[in-house]
Amino acid sequence: MSEAKKFNFIGQRTIRPDGHDKVTGKANYAADLSLPGMIWGKILRSPHAHAKILKLDTSRAEAMSGVMSVATFDDLPSVSNEAIQSGEGAIDSLDLGRNVLARDKVLYHGHAIAAIAAKTVAIAEKALELIDVEYEVLTPVLDLHAAMKADAPLLHEDMFTQGYPEQPEKPSNIAARHELKMGDVEAGFAEADVIVERDFVTPTVHQGYIEPHACTVSYNTEGQSMVWCSTQGHFDVRASTAKLLAMPLGNLKVIASEIGGGFGGKTTVYLEPIALILSRKSGRPVKMMMDRDEVFRASGPASAARLTVKVGGKKDGTITAMQTSIAYEAGAFKGSPAMIGGMTAFTPYNCPNVYCETFDVVVNKPKVAAYRAPGAPQAEFGAEMAVSELAEKLGIDPVDLRLQNAAKEGTQTVYGPKLKAVGLVECLEAAKNSPHYKTELKEGEGRGIASGFWFNIGGQSSVTINMNPDGTGTIVEGSPDIGGSRASMQMMASEELGIPLNDLKPIIGDTESIPYNQSTGGSRTTFATGMAVIEAAQDVVHQLKERAASLWNVTPDQVEWRDGSAINTAGEGQMTCAEICAKCEKTGGQISGTGNVNARGAGPSFAVHVCDTKVDMETGKVDVIRYTAIQDAGKAIHPSYVEGQFQGGAAQGIGWALNEEYVYNDDGVMENAGFLDYRIPLASDLPMIDTIIVEVPNNFHPYGVRGVGESGIIPPLAAVGYSVGDAIGANVSELPCSPPRVLKLIQEKG
């Protein structure tokens, strides 16, 4: 890319194109669509965390007046162990089917067993009580310790730990074990003057999107069925649903509604296949919406984790070795991001000797789903806490220690490639020079600083820009807009076309109006879909130039495109985009540009956060009094929404660090399945979150963009955690830093 590139739109703080509908209540979210003749679906959920289903009889419910259809696992025509794309990874479709509707066994409290569609919600709920289920209750396995014991009750009798050279003789709750290593950690630790070794624990937390999962569907036996739902990836909803129902992809149209938050949690299906079955069997459109407690009990949380971290350093500040052993809860089915934890834990450091061992472990809790940088916050929490402690023991400023050992272009990662140009050093320097870091703490306050690394992904995006006869255009993209990405798409297209923002309307096309797009995840949208937008816009410009050339009777290379107009360099003349479009009919028909990319080279985004806290020493309550989030955006397309990603990630991370956790009783029943007792941060809990946008261009994107959506949730866990420890003079090793836990640390230290 050219460093000197001057932008007309990029970097401005424009008004988002979908904003008007959202501040007036006109925007339609998942639960907002109703269809003629529509009926309502509700789900029967397991009252046990672990049990065999001995009998499932829906006949009494089916006989009830007003009940229109019933669904159970037996209605899923065929599911095998085939992998299907889901969100940021692939999921085993048999597991997916058994998560959507239990077969033979229930594996967590709240596991869906059967569903009923009825004329009203009240009838459906009443009918659920008429479903007869007999269980053989089994001992639930509720945490990593219990699950990893040799004699632990098994969730899946046929699951053998993957990742050992030979398949183990006995089945296990450990789904997989992986190793990542480089250099020689033993030699590295032998070189160290100071070694820090600690255990860390993090809780199960939920993405906490405010919009519950919901969908409205209509099955059409003869033609095309329709699903309207809130999802980060409607193409993946189509793939999963079609797979579970054995439908050709072309028979299913999925429309992405406006999405009321996802954070990774809306990258799989829960309701959609069930609703389609209910619709197929009743011949009626069906609407389903989870209650908030169903969202907590049965939609993907993020893994609870246990890890041991060991880091060693020399007196001169060189980190010589880094090692961790990590276990992540996967929930009821395999597939936690444990390995990603291993891949990310120490990547902010240019350390030659690294060893990570990771375990993916099933427990009787809901299957985990992606949550903003899935797998990274837990592992990097432990790593960053240990590095901060190492700095303290070496008597080196924690930013300086990180700067001295910072990963940079050419640094070898433990997971394979060497890093390309990255902005960690710039972020750390910005932190060091920030007004926040330069302000000294007052008595009783504590400070924590932490880095965060996230890969970011690229992948497949397809965009069409359809020009209208009046010179306006529609940008048809396939990336559901969770946080304002339509604004960025509009800006990038305007930048290329040189026409006003409001002349271009970005929309999210359904699965039949645009080719396949990967889901909105991995911080890929502004990067990869942005590339497709730029490509499509350039295609439009190319065509506009050709049309102008034919009207002027010159060759296309004699036409220049400048500020939204064609310029005839071979003679006199200028034509605006609108003038060319108006004459399309005479020059060969309408103009439509396409961009189809499988984007590579997503630049990692490093983040560095600084957090000050004050602790009530008599109650253990933590108050975050100052917070600064610094992150590399490569190039900020819309700075306000880039800052918004930093701030939103910081707030979620602060929640993770302070008060959020799933509380289970001994029977495996979640006791705080609501926003009353699952305590996400409130407006009154947080200070302003200062932001610094660092821009180290990603050379693989025409404007230098890096995804910014995820890294921001990583540093808060250790920034807050270390800050609390600093304030109370004790070592924090377990999250959340809830008042009872912090008070205990205060009391233990005496």
Next chain:
Amino acid sequence: MAVVDYQAPQSIEDAIGILQKTDIKSKVMAGGTDLIIQTKSQTADPVRVVDLKHIDGMMSYTLDDGGMSLGPAMSCAEFTTLDDVKAVYPGLSESAYLIGSTQVQGRASIGGNLCNASPAADTIPALIANGAQCVIEGNNGERVVAVEDFVTGVAQNCMASDELLKRISMPRPAPGTSDAYLRFIPRTEMDIAVAGAGVSVTLDSSGKCTAARVAIGAVAVTALLVREAAEALIGTAVDEQALDAAAAAASAAAKPITDRRGTAEYRTHVVGVLVKRAAKIAAERARGVK
């Protein structure tokens, strides 16, 4: 429960008449912030909702030299804007302000908070600290019960199914008296109290405490009036030593459970901290009251 009938009587007599019907169970509603959630979360018997908000006097108050008489269904949002009440019972006003969000306060009432009888109800310790009384109307006439005796257990009060809480009354505090209510929650708002403490203190002209009432919440099945904590303050200048003694007495009286909101051990400790802090605030306020 499933709501199958809704009645909004215009008088106490009509309300009691409805409560006496035996066809289905009746549930009295003021703000509905607890009741409506209960009707959603349980699927059981059909119930009739009897909305009190249209009854004259249920939504109003009087404050005079004799004290306050409060319509139990007045919303907390309205109650907390009453400056004359806030001047006399600042702690009670604060307790009403702490219930839920602005939106919840727009509906929730002190009477509802009291009758719902959650162990963690914020207004109950503040009412007890102020010596509040419940005026109950029933078929056999009126009876008056002290707030500390009104609540009999978790979600249980002393009223018969055809009785109504008509007024909440409390005496005008003696000269040199003020109150405070504090609760502990993990966040800054929205949570249910992990522990709560309402304290009323009377100081004489020399600053000596001549009377006190200390009530604690969320640390037993009902809010407790802790006489030992009050006695620790009476006769002192409400100094650190007295405050520590009151805190210790409160912690000793607490019989909390461990649940998702806090451990018994933590609650026992924190309720003492709250008593100490609330007593300190009440005493500071009392020093400023003529």
Next chain:
Amino acid sequence: MTKVHVTTSINGDETEFLCEPHDTLLDVLRNDLSLTGTKEGCGSGDCGACSVTLNGRLVCSCLVLGVEAEGAEVGTIEGVGEADNLNVIQEKFLEHAALQCGICTPGLIVSTQALLAENPSPTEEEARYYLAGNLCRCTGYDKIIRAVMDSAETMRGEVK
């Protein structure tokens, strides 16, 4: 179960509807009157997405029975601003990028309007506490609070 006939005023329009005694005002607004701007996030008064005004008082419509709307005045997001004109709060939310996914936005705007009607000059702390019952999971509240404070300032300027 017999449906109850209710006559009420919604955003100044006289409105009649039939509802079950157990239906909440939120159910009625969304399912019977197609006023889907009011959102459901929890159904238990803990998230504020369903905030409306009832006789001028800010409430969660999930904690109000539909039948209680009889004779009352209800205000929803659909009544904020004019048909062709956003009000100051709506404009400031857009200008400050105070929304990401936007599901909490209608509730926050209704709440902010109630806040500024009660208190035209809130401090940042007062605004944060007043709005504590409106959960936002996307923004970390920073830009929301800036939009609220700027709205207050602008509105005070207008009446000067």
